[in-house]
Amino acid sequence: MQAQTRSTPRFRALPIAAFLCVATALATTAAWGAEEQKSAGASEALFIAQILLLLVVGRSFGELLERLGQPAVMGQLIGGVLLGPSLFGWLWPEAQHFIFPADAAQKSMTVAMADLGILMLLLLTGMETDLRLVRRVSAACFSISATGIVLPFACGFGLAQLLPDSLLPRPDQRLVAGLFLGTALSISSVKIVAIVVREMNFMRRDLGQVIVASAIIEDTIGWVVIAMTFGIATSGTLNPMSLLATVGGTILFMVLSLTVGRRIVFVLIRWANDTLRSEYAVITVILIIMGAMALITNFIGVHTVLGAFVAGILVGESPILSDRIESQLRGIITALFMPVFFGMAGLEADLTVLADPTLALLTFGLIIVASVGKFSGAFAGSRLANLSWKEAFAVGSAMNARGSTEVIVATIGLSMNILSHNLFTMIVTMAVATTLMMPPMLRWALSRIPLHPGEKERLERETLDERGFVARLKRLLLVADDSAIGRFTAQLAGLLGGARGMPTTLLPLAARSDPQSAADSHLEALKRGARVSASAAMEGENLSVDHMQFTTRTDRQATAESVAEEARKGYDLMLVGIDRALTPKGAYSKKLDELTSGFDGPLCLVFKGKSKGARVPVLDQGSTILVPVNGTEVSRRAADVALTMARATGANVRALYVQLTGQGSGSGTSLSHRHEEATLKDVSDMAERYGVAVKTDLRTRRAAAETICKEAARGTAVVVMGVTQRSGKDLLLGETAAGVVARCEAPVVLVAAERARRGDTEAEAQRTGKADARDPRAEPSPKEYKPD
Numbered sequence: 197m198q199a200q201t202r203s204t205p206r207f208r209a210l211p212i213a214a215f216l217c218v219a220t221a222l223a224t225t226a227a228w229g230a231e232e233q234k235s236a237g238a239s240e241a242l243f244i245a246q247i248l249l250l251l252v253v254g255r256s257f258g259e260l261l262e263r264l265g266q267p268a269v270m271g272q273l274i275g276g277v278l279l280g281p282s283l284f285g286w287l288w289p290e291a292q293h294f295i296f297p298a299d300a301a302q303k304s305m306t307v308a309m310a311d312l313g314i315l316m317l318l319l320l321t322g323m324e325t326d327l328r329l330v331r332r333v334s335a336a337c338f339s340i341s342a343t344g345i346v347l348p349f350a351c352g353f354g355l356a357q358l359l360p361d362s363l364l365p366r367p368d369q370r371l372v373a374g375l376f377l378g379t380a381l382s383i384s385s386v387k388i389v390a391i392v393v394r395e396m397n398f399m400r401r402d403l404g405q406v407i408v409a410s411a412i413i414e415d416t417i418g419w420v421v422i423a424m425t426f427g428i429a430t431s432g433t434l435n436p437m438s439l440l441a442t443v444g445g446t447i448l449f450m451v452l453s454l455t456v457g458r459r460i461v462f463v464l465i466r467w468a469n470d471t472l473r474s475e476y477a478v479i480t481v482i483l484i485i486m487g488a489m490a491l492i493t494n495f496i497g498v499h500t501v502l503g504a505f506v507a508g509i510l511v512g513e514s515p516i517l518s519d520r521i522e523s524q525l526r527g528i529i530t531a532l533f534m535p536v537f538f539g540m541a542g543l544e545a546d547l548t549v550l551a552d553p554t555l556a557l558l559t560f561g562l563i564i565v566a567s568v569g570k571f572s573g574a575f576a577g578s579r580l581a582n583l584s585w586k587e588a589f590a591v592g593s594a595m596n597a598r599g600s601t602e603v604i605v606a607t608i609g610l611s612m613n614i615l616s617h618n619l620f621t622m623i624v625t626m627a628v629a630t631t632l633m634m635p636p637m638l639r640w641a642l643s644r645i646p647l648h649p650g651e652k653e654r655l656e657r658e659t660l661d662e663r664g665f666v667a668r669l670k671r672l673l674l675v676a677d678d679s680a681i682g683r684f685t686a687q688l689a690g691l692l693g694g695a696r697g698m699p700t701t702l703l704p705l706a707a708r709s710d711p712q713s714a715a716d717s718h719l720e721a722l723k724r725g726a727r728v729s730a731s732a733a734m735e736g737e738n739l740s741v742d743h744m745q746f747t748t749r750t751d752r753q754a755t756a757e758s759v760a761e762e763a764r765k766g767y768d769l770m771l772v773g774i775d776r777a778l779t780p781k782g783a784y785s786k787k788l789d790e791l792t793s794g795f796d797g798p799l800c801l802v803f804k805g806k807s808k809g810a811r812v813p814v815l816d817q818g819s820t821i822l823v824p825v826n827g828t829e830v831s832r833r834a835a836d837v838a839l840t841m842a843r844a845t846g847a848n849v850r851a852l853y854v855q856l857t858g859q860g861s862g863s864g865t866s867l868s869h870r871h872e873e874a875t876l877k878d879v880s881d882m883a884e885r886y887g888v889a890v891k892t893d894l895r896t897r898r899a900a901a902e903t904i905c906k907e908a909a910r911g912t913a914v915v916v917m918g919v920t921q922r923s924g925k926d927l928l929l930g931e932t933a934a935g936v937v938a939r940c941e942a943p944v945v946l947v948a949a950e951r952a953r954r955g956d957t958e959a960e961a962q963r964t965g966k967a968d969a970r971d972p973r974a975e976p977s978p979k980e981y982k983p984d
Contacts (some may be wrong), residue, residue, distance in 0.1 A: 242302060243302070245295060248823045250536050251532070251535050251539070253278070253533055254272035254275045257271035257272065258277035266635060267635070275538075275854040276540060276541060276542020282545065282546055282547035307534075308539040309610075310607075312607070313536060315486060315504040318604070319504050319529070320506060320508060320529050323508040323512035323522065324508075325415070326391070326408075330757050336406045340578055341855060342411040344382070344574040347570075347572055347573030347576070349379065350540040350569075351568075352565075353375065354699055355377060355562070356373045363618055363622075366614070372425060375425040376614050377623075379603045382570070383415060384415060384596075384601065385411070385601060385602070386951070389634075392594070393408055398642050403533075403587050403591070406583075407590070407595075410577075415601060419501060420450070423493060423499045425603050426608070446502070448496075449492065450506065453489070454509075457514065458494060464481055466699070466745070467515060467764060481513050485511065488507075489506060491503070515696075515698065516766070520960075541607050545625070545678070548757045549621055559621075566630060567596055571592040572592050574588075574595035575588045590625070590638060594634065597635075597638075602623065602626075602627035632885070660720055664882070665837065670698065671700070672699070673703065673759075673771070674701065675690045675791055676774065681803075682802075684802065684943075686702070691840065691841050691860065692837065693840075700722060703762065722746060723746070749762065756794040759794030760794035761794075765794045766798060769799070771801075772791055772800070772801050774791075778938065798833075806940060814913065815913055816847065819849075820849070820912050821853065821934045823838045823850050823912060824854045825853055826875065827880055828918070829918075831875075832918070834918030834948070836939040839882055839888050842886070842888040848890070848891070849889070849891070850890070850907075852892075852893045852907055853876055854900040854903050871893055879892065901935030905935075909941050913943075917944060918946075918947045918949075920949045921951045
């Protein structure tokens with residue numbers, strides 16, 4: 197019975213093939229029926245039929261190839277090839293010529309959409325380019341990229357000089373054709389490489405990072421070369437002054453974009469997210485940025501693709517860009533523009549020309565030259581970087597994938613009349629062949645790479661770090677008055693966000709002075725904490741405080757309404773520090789309740805100690821941070837916050853296990869003991885990851901609040917405690933938290949999980965596309981690393 201329910205990928209693909217045939221027939225019939233229409237709407241109907249056919253065929257073949265373990269983008273390209281003269285035009289030429297006519301006016305509609313698709317694809321490619329990864333593994337990847345570009349580029353350039361004149365539309369410009377062909381052979385597809393590396397669970401492995409970083413460098417250099425080649429081709433001759441102007445303009449554009457441009461792009465995205473109320477305003481601003489940078493590159497005489505690609509890099513590095521906004525933009529590109537562009541590229545390829553033995557032999561030779569040149573260059577660079585033979589073979593296999601990148605390059609060359617249709621078909625065939633060969637070769641090579649002991653330890657630490665609460669934060673909101681505890685809260689915000697340059701917004705509450713003075717005081721405390729955190733951060737996370745984004749709001753009084761208004765802009769955590777947070781009876785004050793009611797996300801509330809002469813905690817070498825834990829997620833968050841504070845200041849951490857209400861002895865004693873040990877072990881592992889000294893204790897004979905207060909009296913600088921917000925109008929954090937803040941002599945930091953009622957906030961974020969504050973409870977657990 198069980199055997200009957202199983203199905204192979206081939207049989208699961210049968211419904212796809214059936215759907216493809218039916219949809220193609222319907223689209224063809226609809227387009228054919230529009231032939232009798234002589235109105236102005238006839239061309240629009242034909243355009244819709246073309247897009248429908250490209251979407252259906254491209255998506256269906258993409259799905260089919262993905263089920264067979266191949267990149268889906270190749271299925272979209274193959275679908276376009278089959279819709280062209282290679283199959284559809286061969287079987288039914290009248291219908292193919294009608295649906296895709298050679299009429300310039302009709303063809304310009306789909307060509308314009310495909311041209312826009314190129315820019316959108318380059319924007320997405322840039323957003324997926326992680327320059328931080330390049331910086332982390334730059335030693336090896338620059339060697340691989342250098343040889344991986346030079347050798348295949350030389351092969352392609354030399355091959356162009358040997359091609360017959362019939363394959364070049366302008367034989368007198370072999371130099372430009374050589375530059376294009378050399379770039380086409382030397383470039384790699386980051387997207388396809390990253391997909392296979394991620395599929396093999398190698399993205400965080402040392403070799404996986406080297407492979408992806410090398411592909412990023414090659415991709416970036418390739419687009420710069422293509423842009424400059426466009427400038428040379430436009431001028432028509434190789435004028436030294438024109439070439440110098442093109443190279444100089446490109447270098448100046450890159451330098452300004454990666455310095456001043458990065459700042460401008462971030463400010464624009466933050467302004468759109470915080471100011472505009474219309475739907476998906478951030479996505480509109482991103483598209484405007486892409487278009488503006490594309491026009492700038494066109495103005496300096498290079499191709500618009502460079503502007504779109506660099507715009508994607510800058511947008512992807514914006515710290516305020518949420519996963520929701522990125523996924524929305526990726527959705528429209530992959531769902532519409534990608535199938536249309538690759539389908540149109542496939543339509544231009546005519547595989548029937550390969551029936552000519554000469555062209556078939558030249559195509560086979562192009563595939564051999566491209567594969568050998570690319571593999572040899574990457575392999576040689578890997579060996580120069582002291583990688584093993586197995587690792588070098590894996591790198592060479594990965595770099596041989598051209599995929600979507602090569603097709604884009606060839607399409608640009610065809611549109612510029614640098615490549616002929618026959619040469620374009622040869623390049624597309626080579627791109628498909630090398631891309632389809634890469635996944636099985638790379639999977640085979642990666643499966644034989646052993647895991648080194650040091651690498652295994654690093655992967656385990658990173659897996660533990662991904663579970664951290666602080667590591668998932670992206671933007672902080674700080675609400676504090678001008679008291680000492682308020683300034684300490686500002687410093688705490690700097691400690692939490694300084695290492696990663698987290699954008700922070702200040703809402704100062706001036707009780708006895710003007711708002712601007714309070715803002716200046718908080719800003720200085722925030723920078724001081726950020727500076728300490730950044731200097732003590734792990735390697736690769738250091739960031740200058742001057743490049744961090746601090747925003748102050750002194751134009752309004754902080755109320756529940758103003759906090760809610762600010763919270764709509766998307767914050768992951770709100771820190772609140774006010775002098776009178778408690779009433780004389782130990783209850784939460786009306787002011788604190790009012791401020792927190794406007795924020796539904798996680799809270800970090802700071803209370804001063806109850807002892808006489810209580811002062812602001814000083815965190816330094818020798819001071820102790822007490823963290824009560826009980827195995828819950830909220831207590832783990834508190835431990836993460838405490839360890840982050842300790843790492844930045846050099847303080848020690850004491851993890852105190854306190855018994856949960858309802859836990860007791862009896863038959864469950866053994867199980868409870870194992871739970872206590874596992875909880876303290878988890879905190880110890882976290883502390884080792886942060887490089888912080890931690891001491892663990894176990895107290896289960898007293899009530900939790902009494903135990904915490906008693907232990908805090910033994911020389912504790914601050915208590916960091918995780919709590920859960922109860923639903924309701926008032927601030928309710930549980931009896932244990934209320935007892936601790938009311939009686940504890942040491943200052944207390946409560947890390948409160950978000951409220952249960954979040955439906956309205958999430959619905960608003962979904963509607964507007966804002967950078968929403970994420971709900972960590974809804975996030976899937978990070979995948980554990982499993983060695984082969």
